[in-house]
Structure formats: structure tokens, C-alpha cells
Amino acid sequence: MLFIAAGVTVLVFFLFALFQLVRLFGMAGGVLAAPRPPESSSLRYHVLLTIPESGDPFEDQLLRDFRAALAERKSQQEWDIAVQISERFPFMDSRQSVSRTVQMAMLAGLDGLIVMPPDPEFGTEIENVAGGGLPVVTVGRNAGRTASHVFVGPDDFEIGSMVGQTMAVLAGSPRSVGMLYSGKSLADANRSAVVQGLRSTLISSLGMDIAGIQPVESLYISATLAAEKLLRLHPDLDTVYCDTLPATLGMAQAVIDRNAVGKIRIVGTGMNARLEELLKERVVEASVVFDTREIAETSLDTMNELLHNGTRGSQTAVKVVPYLRPTSVSVRHAPATERTNG
Amino acid sequence: MGRPRSAPLSIRTRMVLYFFAALIPLTAASLASFTFSQGLLRSARSMFDSNLFLDSLSDAITNVDGSLREYLNSRNSDMLPLYYRDSFALQRNIAQLPDTITTNQHELSLRLLRQLLIRYQEEADAALNAKRGRLVPDYSDHYRLSLRLLDYIHLLVLNMNWVDFMGSLNEYLNFSQWFARIQLYEMILVATVALGGVLLIALLSYRLTRPIAVLADQAATIAHGEFSIPDFEPDGASSEVRRLAEAHNSMKHSIATFIDELKEKSAIERELMEQHIQNLRMKGLLNAAELMALQAQINPHFLYNTLNIGLQLAVVENARRTTDYLDRLAEVFRYTLSSVDKAVTLKEELDALSAYIYVMETRFGSRITFEVNASPDCADVRIPPLVIQPVVENAVHHGLSNLEKGGFVSVTAQHVNNQTRIEVKDNGSGIPPGRLDELLTHDFSAEGMDSAFKGRTSGHGIGLANVVHRLRLFFNRDDVVFIKCPSQGGTSVVFLLPLQPEKEMKHV
Numbered sequence: 001m002l003f004i005a006a007g008v009t010v011l012v013f014f015l016f017a018l019f020q021l022v023r024l025f026g027m028a029g030g031v032l033a034a035p036r037p038p039e040s041s042s043l044r045y046h047v048l049l050t051i052p053e054s055g056d057p058f059e060d061q062l063l064r065d066f067r068a069a070l071a072e073r074k075s076q077q078e079w080d081i082a083v084q085i086s087e088r089f090p091f092m093d094s095r096q097s098v099s100r101t102v103q104m105a106m107l108a109g110l111d112g113l114i115v116m117p118p119d120p121e122f123g124t125e126i127e128n129v130a131g132g133g134l135p136v137v138t139v140g141r142n143a144g145r146t147a148s149h150v151f152v153g154p155d156d157f158e159i160g161s162m163v164g165q166t167m168a169v170l171a172g173s174p175r176s177v178g179m180l181y182s183g184k185s186l187a188d189a190n191r192s193a194v195v196q197g198l199r200s201t202l203i204s205s206l207g208m209d210i211a212g213i214q215p216v217e218s219l220y221i222s223a224t225l226a227a228e229k230l231l232r233l234h235p236d237l238d239t240v241y242c243d244t245l246p247a248t249l250g251m252a253q254a255v256i257d258r259n260a261v262g263k264i265r266i267v268g269t270g271m272n273a274r275l276e277e278l279l280k281e282r283v284v285e286a287s288v289v290f291d292t293r294e295i296a297e298t299s300l301d302t303m304n305e306l307l308h309n310g311t312r313g314s315q316t317a318v319k320v321v322p323y324l325r326p327t328s329v330s331v332r333h334a335p336a337t338e339r340t341n342g
Numbered sequence: 343m344g345r346p347r348s349a350p351l352s353i354r355t356r357m358v359l360y361f362f363a364a365l366i367p368l369t370a371a372s373l374a375s376f377t378f379s380q381g382l383l384r385s386a387r388s389m390f391d392s393n394l395f396l397d398s399l400s401d402a403i404t405n406v407d408g409s410l411r412e413y414l415n416s417r418n419s420d421m422l423p424l425y426y427r428d429s430f431a432l433q434r435n436i437a438q439l440p441d442t443i444t445t446n447q448h449e450l451s452l453r454l455l456r457q458l459l460i461r462y463q464e465e466a467d468a469a470l471n472a473k474r475g476r477l478v479p480d481y482s483d484h485y486r487l488s489l490r491l492l493d494y495i496h497l498l499v500l501n502m503n504w505v506d507f508m509g510s511l512n513e514y515l516n517f518s519q520w521f522a523r524i525q526l527y528e529m530i531l532v533a534t535v536a537l538g539g540v541l542l543i544a545l546l547s548y549r550l551t552r553p554i555a556v557l558a559d560q561a562a563t564i565a566h567g568e569f570s571i572p573d574f575e576p577d578g579a580s581s582e583v584r585r586l587a588e589a590h591n592s593m594k595h596s597i598a599t600f601i602d603e604l605k606e607k608s609a610i611e612r613e614l615m616e617q618h619i620q621n622l623r624m625k626g627l628l629n630a631a632e633l634m635a636l637q638a639q640i641n642p643h644f645l646y647n648t649l650n651i652g653l654q655l656a657v658v659e660n661a662r663r664t665t666d667y668l669d670r671l672a673e674v675f676r677y678t679l680s681s682v683d684k685a686v687t688l689k690e691e692l693d694a695l696s697a698y699i700y701v702m703e704t705r706f707g708s709r710i711t712f713e714v715n716a717s718p719d720c721a722d723v724r725i726p727p728l729v730i731q732p733v734v735e736n737a738v739h740h741g742l743s744n745l746e747k748g749g750f751v752s753v754t755a756q757h758v759n760n761q762t763r764i765e766v767k768d769n770g771s772g773i774p775p776g777r778l779d780e781l782l783t784h785d786f787s788a789e790g791m792d793s794a795f796k797g798r799t800s801g802h803g804i805g806l807a808n809v810v811h812r813l814r815l816f817f818n819r820d821d822v823v824f825i826k827c828p829s830q831g832g833t834s835v836v837f838l839l840p841l842q843p844e845k846e847m848k849h850v
Contacts (some may be wrong), residue, residue: 003541003544003545003548004539006541007541007545010537010538010541011534013530013533013534013539014367014531014534014538015534016530017527017528017530017531017534018367018531019528020523021524021527024520024523024524024527025524035382042442042443042444043444044443045443046443046453046454048454070445082443082444082445082450083445084447084450084451084454085447086360087501087504087505089497089500089501090500090501090504100494103494104454104458104494104497104498105454107458107461107490107491107494108457108461109457109461110454110457189773227739234486237477271459315584318387318671
């Protein structure tokens, strides 16, 4: 009996250790032989993709969707396009890194560039590169439409209109609307399509204009300070639109700090776990969510068209895909109790 | 009906199997660990190789830039060969960079680097040519652009090294977090394999030695003469032990059979010896009886021959009564003189007895009456010769001879309770109690017989004692003769003879 008990005990430990080793070797093997997309050789076009890594979840999600789209798309080989995803340069901020990458692509004479502008002012640099004959597709963030490059992303004017309509159906009509705008200056804001769309809808639906706009950088701390500034300058605001995730979170924090939850309603942008909580707590009423996968797919399709239609170097032949389809933009509402219009 | 048992494995096969059972998991774990360690090493080596190559590229382009700058700053062409040398070295490095467009990110980065290097070299060459053509604004523009490209190239190399480093670091970190656990479980695996090996060895030695130990115990038991132990069944034992067990069992059966045969043979020999001894005793008694008869009758042969002569005379003289008397007397002598070492039937004994009775009736007349009643089914019972007549004679001489009249002797024979009961009964004076014990316990050794003959004048019954002793020997049992002497007189001698004598005497 003792012998059998000892044998069974040893066997149990042996099988347990063996099972664990097989499992760990499998996991470790998965790391060493990291899953990589199927590689194709002898492609025709070398395209560089660069997306800023400023900490904005939208950027991170867009980059992940690009990777996923490239990994899943066997048509990459059918297109004859190899997309090199540029890593952020060390010891540089996001804007500098994107800027250097763009210049590098131009100097190296690559076949195409897919770039997400770090900010609206980046359009000038893109215009310079595109003007040099490099096919460029800008994604996610519009940096000014020109004839020499293509933008694939949300329709800012439509977003502004959608936000205005959302505000109109919130419980209790807004008395005063403000906005945190991700840009450097008020002038830029006034020129931006999203502000124009929002303003147009508010005027037509509620007969009011935007009471105050506060430019903000894409940083959470900066956004909080900008939100407090906006609320301080316009104490009568009861509805605020924020066009980035950091701006939304910053405004929400400012509202919480002022103990004004329910008094100041927020329509934000983007989505993460924190914003999910804020939506449940009704600190944020609604958020504009972008379909990043759709943006990635469309960007690749657009670059393919640019390269295969022989448009390289010819500005006039560049096909402009100005805006993403409206279905790619959705507004996620907080669980409303008094919604009158779905 | 059980499942057919598979052929048992040999000791060698079992040892090899146990060995592999212990070794294979350990080897597999070690090989897996070795493989993954090698993979990690290859990954690190690849990263270092890539870093070294990129560093050599940076050095090459830095050299080119240095020689170009010195040439551009100089007023002569002394530095030109140096530039060409560095530029050639750079070209060799560029030639090692891939130009194919693939989906591999690292190769795309190398291709981007290659493109930048080519562009740099173009701008550097253009600056040099502009300097040689003394086109100062041009070479200044080209040189500035080359510097810009140089900056980007260094940046790209730095970035690639950084990415490689981070990738390898992540790979290592990811792997190392499992590696510690892998080492732990490998230790457990090794420990369990070692313990399992010990247990397997213990099991192997136990299973190998247990049947042999049992076999040794059985052999020791058999050595003590105990063959009734069950056959040894070595369940699960090796083929060698099974063969050993089969040989052991077969040997046990052979020895047991041999010993049984020896015992049986010994018993037979012992019985034969006993029978021989009995025969010798019987012969001794017969000889004694014959001697007594001869002494008693002086010379039976002489008397028999004489009687025959007398019988012939009686026949010649037509003396019928005398003829009958002599004829019966001769018959008595003939029976007495016939072979006494062979069993006779009861009928033969009673026929001889009737002749004797005739003689006695002639002698004693009406003083003694004889009566013989024998059941016919007792005729074939085999008995020693001369066992009834001596008893009748004893009754006549010692019990009835003194009677003037009314003497009676009866002989009956019948089957009673699976025995033949023969009784000789008289109404004589009987036998004194002391004499009766003497008869039943008479010593028939040589000394005893001498004593008997010496005391013959003073006591009778030696013939009866002889009969008692011969019957006991013939039937190989003591309870065959019973003598009763009632207080009112008379004697009853009863033979209770088994119907089937246990050992029939061929020579009595």
C-alpha cells in the first residue's frame, strides 16, 4: 500500500510538472516564434505608415487596427504593396517623430506614405511632401484638404452636426453650449469643420451659437486645465462638447471637481474604460466613437488605388476620398432615462 | 473464459522498458529546455549581429562624411582618394542591404536605410563633383542635404537598434518570466523522475526477487518432505522465472511420485516379509504338530502301511466291519500324512473328520455320540488342515474318555454375520481355567515346545494350542478362537473365521 501510494504521488507530481512544462514551452515557444504575418517577397511598392503615439487611445487603436488589417489581408500581396509601420523614434516627442518619418520617406524616395497628422497644423508638412510627388494618405485626423493628398477619416462637419443633434435631444434643451477644441488657437477652431458643423446645427435646431470655445492640447492635464478655464470664463455653460478623449476626460474631471455633475452635460469623443464608467455614472452624456478598423481598411484601399492608377507624381490625378462614410461614425449614448429620440 | 494472457516479458526487456520509462520524460524535458535556450541565444545573437552591422554602416557613412568634409574644406585633392576609399566601403555595406520589397518589417527598415544611404551617396558625390567643378553654391546645397540625410540615417539606425533591442528585451522578459517557472517544473520533473526511478527499481527488484523467494521457500518446504503444497503460480513474473517455476513444479511432482512409489514398494516388501515370517512360524507349528503326531503314533507311515496290509487281509477274509474300520483309519492317517502346508476346504477337513469320528465311534461305541452339521455353503471355506480334528480329539481324550456313557461331541459350521462359525462342543469335564489360559497363550517358541513335550505326560492340549496359534496366524488376527467352559461342564470351542481371509496363506 505504501509503495502504491508513493508511486501514485510521484506520478501525480510528474504529470503535473510535465503538463506545466508542455504548457509553458508552448507559451514560450509562442513568444520565440512570435506570430508574424505571412511574409511576401518581390512586392512592388514600399509604403511607410506613421501614426503619432501621444497617448491618445484613438491613435493606439488605429495603429492596432492597421496592424490587424495588414496581418489579415492577403490582398497585400495582390496589391503589390508592402507597408512599413514606422516606430516612434526614441528621445523625440510624437510630433517630431512623425515629422522626421515623413521627411525620411520623402528623401528615401519611397512609393507612398500613410500618415496620421499629430495636429491640424501638420498639414503644411504633408503638403510639402505630397507636393514633392509622394502619394500621401492622411488618416484619422484631418489636416486640411488639398488636391495633393487624400484624407481618410471622420467627416468633421458631420460629426459636428451629429453632436449638435445629440445635444438637442438631451433631457432639457441646452441653454449655453461650449467646446474644448483640440487645436492651438481659437482661429483654427473657428475654421475647423467640426465647429462649423456643430454651430450650424445648434443655430438651426436650437437657435443658439457656441458660447465658448477653448483650444486644448491632447494631454489629460492640459485638458483639465483648459476645461476649468472654459467653465470659469463661461459659468453659465450647461452643455460642453470635447473633440478628443483627453479633452473629454479632462472636462469630466473638472465637472466632478466643481460638483456639477448633472448640471453640466458633456458630449465627448473616443472610448476607454474610464469613459465607460463616466457614461454609466452620467457624468458624460454621450461620446463620439470612430470606427478605426474601417479607417485603416479604407486607407489601405485608397493607397492601393493611388499607386495602381499611376498617379504618383501627378497631383491632378490624385483621387480624393475626403470623408469616411457616415456609418463609420457613431454616437454612443449614456443610459438615458428621458431620451425622446433614439 | 479469461482473456488470453500475453507472453511474459523477459527480465532484460523489463529492465530496458523501465529504463526508458524513466529516461524519456527527463530527456524530453532537457531537450525542450535546451531547444528554447538555443532559441533565446539565437535571438540574442541575431540582435547583436544586426546591431554590429548597423554600427558598421554608421561608421562607414561617418567616415565618408569625414573624408568628404575634409575634401570640401581643403584646397587640394589629397583627400579625394580617402573619400573614394570610404565611399567604396560604404557601397560594399549598402550592397549587403536588401533591395527587395517584402512584408517583413525589419527588411523594409533595412530597405529604407538602403534608400537613404544611396540618396546620401548621391548627394555626397554631387557635392564632391560640384566642388571639383568649383560650383560652390551647388556643393554647399548638396552637402547640406547630405548632412540632413546623414542625420536621418543615424536616426534610423538608432531607431532600428532601439527597436531590435526593445523587441529582444521584450522577448527575453517574456521568456524569462516563463523560464523561472520552467526551471521550477523541470526541477520537479527531475525529482519525480528520480523518485520514480527509485520506485521503479524497487518495484523491478521486488517483482524479480519475490517469485524467487517464494520458490526458495517452497523448495525448503519440499526439502522437509512436504509435497502437498500447491503449485507455484508466478503471476506477472518474468519469462525466466516462469520457466523456473514450471521446472520447480514439475520436479516437485516427480519427486512426490517417486517417493510414493518407494513407500508403496516398501510397504509391499514389509508385508511380504511379515507373511514370510508368518509362514515360517506356521511351518514351525506344523512341524511341531507333525512331530507330535509322529511321536504320538510312533510311525504313522509304518502304521499306515501296516494298516493297508491289514486292510488287504480283511478284504481277502471278507471281514467287512474290519475293512471299513481299517479303511477309515487309513484315511485318517493319509489325511494326517498329506501335505500340511496347504490350505484345505472345510469340506475336506470335515471328510477327514468323519473318518476320524468313525474310528472313534468304533473305539468308544455308544459311550460317545458324534454329530456333524455343516451348512453346504460353508463347504468351500478355506482353512488350515487339521484344525477341527485335534479339537475333537482333545474333547474325546480329555473331556469324554472317562465317561462310561452319554458322551457327546457336536461339530457345527455355518455362516454367521459374514463369518464362518465352526463350533466343537462336548459335554465332557471341561478345561480347568488355568489350563485354558495356558492354551490360549501358549509359547510356541523352541523352548516352549520343548517344555510342552516334557510336560506332556502330566497335561494335554498341546494340539488345541497349536490349532489356536495356527488359526491366528492363518487369518492374521487374534479373535478367531473362543473357548468356553461352563461351570456345569462341557467345552465349547468356537472358530469365528472371516469369510474373506485378509491374506490367504498359500503355504500353511
